Amino acid sequence: MFEALGTLVSSEALYISAFQFSVLFAFAGCGEWVAERAGTLNISIEGMLIGGAFGAVVGHQMTSSAIAGLLVGAFFGFLIGWFQANLSHRLTANQFVVGLALNVLVLGLTAFLDSSIGFDPARAEVIEVPVLVDIPLVGTALFGRPWPAYLIYPLVPLLWWAVFRTRWGLEVRSVGENPQAADVSGIHVNARRRQAIYITGVSAGIGGAFLVLGQVGSFQAGMVNGRGFIALAAVIFGGWTLRGTVIGCVLFGFVEAATISIPANGYSIDPFILEAAPYVVALTVVLAFATRVRQPRALAQPFIRGLT
Amino acid sequence: MRDLRNRPGLLTGRLSTKDSSLTFALYALSLLGALVISGALVAATGGSAPDVLSALLDGSVRSPGAWGLTLTTAAPLLLVAIGTIVATRAGLVNIGQEGQVLIGAAFAAYAAVRLGGPGWVVVTGALLFGAVGGGAWAGIAAGLRAWRNVPEVLTTLLLTFIAFPLVTFGLSQAALIADRDTTRQNQLNTGEIIPGTALLPDVHLFGNAIDSGFLVAIGLSAVLAYLISRTLLGTRVDMLGYNPRAAQRFGVAAGPLSAAVLIGSGATAGVAGAVLLTGGAAGDRLVFGFSGNFGWDGLLVALLARNRILVALPVALIFAMLRTGSSFLAATGVDRKVTEVVQALLVLALLIPPAVLFIRDRRRALRSSNQKTPATAPEAT
Numbered sequence: 001m002f003e004a005l006g007t008l009v010s011s012e013a014l015y016i017s018a019f020q021f022s023v024l025f026a027f028a029g030c031g032e033w034v035a036e037r038a039g040t041l042n043i044s045i046e047g048m049l050i051g052g053a054f055g056a057v058v059g060h061q062m063t064s065s066a067i068a069g070l071l072v073g074a075f076f077g078f079l080i081g082w083f084q085a086n087l088s089h090r091l092t093a094n095q096f097v098v099g100l101a102l103n104v105l106v107l108g109l110t111a112f113l114d115s116s117i118g119f120d121p122a123r124a125e126v127i128e129v130p131v132l133v134d135i136p137l138v139g140t141a142l143f144g145r146p147w148p149a150y151l152i153y154p155l156v157p158l159l160w161w162a163v164f165r166t167r168w169g170l171e172v173r174s175v176g177e178n179p180q181a182a183d184v185s186g187i188h189v190n191a192r193r194r195q196a197i198y199i200t201g202v203s204a205g206i207g208g209a210f211l212v213l214g215q216v217g218s219f220q221a222g223m224v225n226g227r228g229f230i231a232l233a234a235v236i237f238g239g240w241t242l243r244g245t246v247i248g249c250v251l252f253g254f255v256e257a258a259t260i261s262i263p264a265n266g267y268s269i270d271p272f273i274l275e276a277a278p279y280v281v282a283l284t285v286v287l288a289f290a291t292r293v294r295q296p297r298a299l300a301q302p303f304i305r306g307l308t
Numbered sequence: 309m310r311d312l313r314n315r316p317g318l319l320t321g322r323l324s325t326k327d328s329s330l331t332f333a334l335y336a337l338s339l340l341g342a343l344v345i346s347g348a349l350v351a352a353t354g355g356s357a358p359d360v361l362s363a364l365l366d367g368s369v370r371s372p373g374a375w376g377l378t379l380t381t382a383a384p385l386l387l388v389a390i391g392t393i394v395a396t397r398a399g400l401v402n403i404g405q406e407g408q409v410l411i412g413a414a415f416a417a418y419a420a421v422r423l424g425g426p427g428w429v430v431v432t433g434a435l436l437f438g439a440v441g442g443g444a445w446a447g448i449a450a451g452l453r454a455w456r457n458v459p460e461v462l463t464t465l466l467l468t469f470i471a472f473p474l475v476t477f478g479l480s481q482a483a484l485i486a487d488r489d490t491t492r493q494n495q496l497n498t499g500e501i502i503p504g505t506a507l508l509p510d511v512h513l514f515g516n517a518i519d520s521g522f523l524v525a526i527g528l529s530a531v532l533a534y535l536i537s538r539t540l541l542g543t544r545v546d547m548l549g550y551n552p553r554a555a556q557r558f559g560v561a562a563g564p565l566s567a568a569v570l571i572g573s574g575a576t577a578g579v580a581g582a583v584l585l586t587g588g589a590a591g592d593r594l595v596f597g598f599s600g601n602f603g604w605d606g607l608l609v610a611l612l613a614r615n616r617i618l619v620a621l622p623v624a625l626i627f628a629m630l631r632t633g634s635s636f637l638a639a640t641g642v643d644r645k646v647t648e649v650v651q652a653l654l655v656l657a658l659l660i661p662p663a664v665l666f667i668r669d670r671r672r673a674l675r676s677s678n679q680k681t682p683a684t685a686p687e688a689t
Contacts, residue, residue, distance in 0.1 A: 041461065043403075087656070091663035096401050096461060097611050101655040104604060108648030109349075115643045116353040226469040232462055272477035279469040283452075286466075290458045300459075304670075 004267050014254075014261040015141035020215050022253025023149045024049075027207025028231035029249045030159050031200035033242055036235055037163060038196035039176035041300040043099035044084045046228030047106035048201050051076040052208020054110040057219040059209075060122035069122050070148055070209045077205015078198060080106060085194035085201075092304055111221035124148050124213035146214035151206060159199070160242050172196050176296035179303040189303045204228070226279070233282035239293030248285070255281045334661035342657035346650045355642035364647075367636030368629035376516025380587055382628035383521040384409070384580035388606020389613060389620040390529050391576030394536065396615055398569040399549035404449065404464025405577045406603030407471030408442040412578025413585045414475045415441025417485050417499045417594040420506040420586060427505035434506060435524070435582045442578015443571045445471060450570040454563055460570060468603075476596055485594060499594030508586045521583035526621075528576065533617040545569060577603060601648075605631070611655050614662075627651060 008014055028045055035042040052073040059065075059072030080102055088095040127150070129143035163169035174182040175189045183189050212219055230252050237251070238244025259274040347357035369375045388405050395402040419437035423430045449463040478484040479497045487500045508524075510517040536542035547555040548562060548569075556562050580602065584590050590600060609627050613620040630651060634644040 041459070043461065043465070083656075087659060087663075091660060092666060093659040093663050096403070097659065098656075100403055100607070101611065101652050101659070104608065105649065105652030105656065108645055108652055112349075112643050112645040112649055113353070115645065226465070229462065229465045229469070233466065236462070270477065270480075272473045272480070275473035275476075276470045279466045283463060283466045283470070286458055286462060287452055287456055291456050300461075 004265075007265055008258070008261055010137070011261060011265060012137055012140060013264065014257050015138050017260050018250075018254045018257035019141040019145065020149070020253075021256040022250045023145075023152050024207050024211055024215070024227065025231050025234055025249035025252050026152050026156065026246055027210060028204045028228055029234040029238075029245050030156055030242065031203025031207070032231055033235050033238070033240065033245045034159060034163060034172070034203075035193075035196045035200040036240060036299060037176045037296055038172045038193045039179065039296055039298040039301065039303070040088070040095055040193055040197055041232075042084060042197060042200055043096060043229070043232065044080055044102040044106075045200065045204055045231055046224060046226065047099070047103040048077040048080045048204035049208040049211065049224045049228045050103075050106045050110055051080045052205035052210075053212045053219055053223060054106075054114070054208070055205060056209035056212040057114075057119040057122050060213070061119050064120075066122065066124035066148070066213050069213055070124075070206060073209025073212070074202045074205040077203070077208060078201040080205075081197045081199075081201020085197035088302070089190040089193045089197070092302060095300065095302070107221070110219070114219055114221060119219055121218040122212055123217045146210075148206070148210045148214045151210075155203065155206075156242065156246060159203075162199075163242070168192075168195075173296075175303070176298055179298050179301075183303070183305060189305075193303070204231075230278055230282050233286050236293075236295075237282075237285045237289050239289060240295055251285070252278060252282065331661065331665060334664060335658070338657040338660050339654070342650070342653040345653055346646070349649060350642055350646060353642070355640055359640045360637065360642050360646070363636040363640050364630065364633030367633035371636075373516050374632060376513070376518045378625070378628045378632045379522045380517075380519040381631050382624045383519060383525040383587065384584045384602045385606045385609050385627050386525040386529060386620060386624040387580035387583060388577050388603055389609035389624055390525075390532050390617050391573035391580075392607055392610035393613065393615055393617055393620060394532055394545065394576075395569050395573035396610065397536065397549045398545045398566055399552060400566055400570050400573070401459075401461045402446065402449070402464050402570055402573050403461060403607060404446070404466075404468045404471075404574075404603075405580075405607050406599055406601070407464075407468030408445045408574045408577035409581040409584070409603040409606075410471050410475050410599040411445040412438035412442035412575075412581030413594060413598055414478055414485055414581075415578065416582035416585050417502070420502045421485070421500045423506075430503075430506040431508055431586055434586050435579055438578040438580075438582025438585075439575040440578065442581060443575035446574020446577070447567075447571045449574075450567040453570070454567050472597075475594075475598075479594065479596065487593070497596055501593050502586060506586060508583065519583075519587040521587040524579070524583060528579070529617055529621065536617065577606070580606065605651065608651055608655050612658055614658075 028049055032042055032045050055073035055076030056069040060069035062068065084098055084102055087093045087098040124146040126144060127147045132143040133139045163172060171182065171187045171192050175187060175192045179189045208224070211223065216223060231249070234248030234252055235245050237248035238246070255278045259277050262269055262274065350357050350360050367374060368378050388409060392402060392405060416434040416438035420430060420434040423433045445467060446464065448467060449460045452458040452463050453460050476497065479486050479499060482488050485499050487498050489500070508520045510519055536545065544555065544560045544565060547558065548560055548565060552562050581599065584602060585594060590598060605627055609620055609623045612623045630647040634647040637644045637646070
């Protein structure tokens with residue numbers, strides 16, 4: 001048992017795949033965190049990831065450059081965010097209904113287009129940071145990755161700065177805590193909420209594009225498979241703080257990586273346990289942390305002036 | 309997570325009754341928009357929209373025996389939808405029906421193969437087991453919500469992704485629901501053939517075989533519609549959805565009632581899984597991925613029906629037509645996944661009219677109040 005654990009933690013492959021999954025979760029989770037701070041429990045995060053992944057192969061197909069793939073992926077994520085934001089925070093439709101319908105739509109639409117058009121594989125180049133890549137065990141995992149992975153390094157501080165060090169961020173946090181008070185002090189509540197969802201869309205779109213360009217190398221219909229919902233759980237795990245969300249993403253990244261590394265190292269665990277593990281861990285973690293932290297007061301509550 | 313409970317119902321019916329011609333026009337326009345986008349999508353990928361429509365109609369009603377199959381397919385969709393509607397009316401967001409259907413089907417498979425006795429006992433037992441399975445799966449979410457205020461939006465979703473490997477695990481264990489016939493090839497990961505006596509009987513009408521699961525679905529819809537609209541219990545459920553705080557002041561036990569409703573909606577989804585299995589429409593045995601999106605589609609039916617059980621029946625029929633019709637699409641060269649796109653587009657399109665009417669009514673009300681008091685009132689939304 002301990003020997004098995006030892007082999008596992010000393011295998012470089014574990015850290016590489018854990019980092020890959022953590023980056024994917026972090027793109028989705030940190031984006032989602034902004035939307036939740038503004039008061040939206042945005043379940044179309046799943047659709048944004050799928051849309052971003054699909055955008056990556058579309059962009060790569062048109063220009064055969066990974067940069068274009070990433071940009072189109074981010075744009076597709078933004079597009080889904082645009083629909084989510086305007087249907088739920090302009091037309092006042094219920095955010096869960098919109099999110100669910102968008103998820104089903106994006107899943108069906110991308111699968112349909114993928115099977116009727118067909119796309120070439122798309123991969124981004126690996127860029128190795130000199131010297132740092134030679135760190136034993138974790139060097140390749142952190143500094144020898146396909147280049148879109150490195151975007152997470154500036155993105156996290158950027159989001160932190162935007163939410164905590166700008167006027168816009170203060171307004172975003174206030175519409176998530178007390179939209180009535182924010183409204184009275186002249187903040188356009190629903191506009192801030194929409195903008196927060198746009199950011200979620202772009203960030204999760206990049207995440208989806210990274211899934212294709214940096215990890216899988218092609219688009220498959222079921223490739224996201226509920227990982228967006230795990231990112232949702234990571235935000236709750238983090239108690240709606242950015243630091244906690246990132247830690248949650250790394251935790252879930254390691255769980256996902258373990259489900260790959262354990263059989264790869266020759267240990268046999270029932271595949272059922274491995275497949276269910278990330279979701280069981282997410283459920284347990286949410287259960288453990290749900291009441292210890294304070295969520296944004298107005299989370300998942302629509303704002304319609306004069307009604308609440 | 310206390311605050312999540314204080315949200316308005318998932319789909320509070322905001323229909324403007326004053327201006328019925330405008331309402332009608334808006335709905336017609338949105339529906340048309342959804343269909344035009346679907347047609348454009350088919351055309352853009354090299355198909356022909358009229359051909360697709362014709363193939364869909366052939367597969368769902370026109371070819372011999374087709375509409376019997378359509379009604380049979382509608383049964384699980386309707387069952388999932390009515391449970392969802394009741395949960396939604398109580399202000400709950402249960403979106404894990406896919407997992408609940410699958411677990412229900414697995415429980416029903418166990419009962420159908422292991423229970424002895426006359427056919428009707430086995431069938432009833434299978435349906436009840438399905439209800440227990442689906443209810444228990446939703447019960448986990450209900451328990452977490454009651455115990456630690458974990459939002460059921462997330463737990464029901466996560467449970468769905470646990471249900472799939474769990475049932476796969478069951479299908480690998482002969483002590484559970486795997487096929488015990490070791491002589492058969494690929495006996496692992498498939499369930500046992502449901503014996504003929506344990507199948508729901510078919511009703512034969514004008515050369516169409518309609519599974520009696522459809523009658524079960526209609527009966528349960530009638531019961532739930534009655535409970536919601538004519539009983540104290542139904543009023544309490546509605547009250548809980550509209551304003552939980554007021555409901556508690558009126559003596560509604562919010563915690564136990566919402567837990568019961570969530571479990572009940574899981575139980576109807578479980579019955580849907582049992583009907584799917586014993587109706588024979590989805591094959592003669594439980595296999596991997598047996599639920600085949602019936603849970604998600606039933607959820608969409610509930611959303612389209614805008615919280616009304618009686619509206620869910622025609623919507624379920626339309627979705628069933630898309631499903632059975634899609635098997636005829638292969639001849640037109642268009643991938644059958646296009647029907648999923650059509651379904652989601654319909655849901656999105658029908659979200660728009662009530663919202664537009666709602667905003668228009670509010671602007672109008674604000675304007676009239678402005679005229680009374682000339683002080684400047686800010687614009688709505």
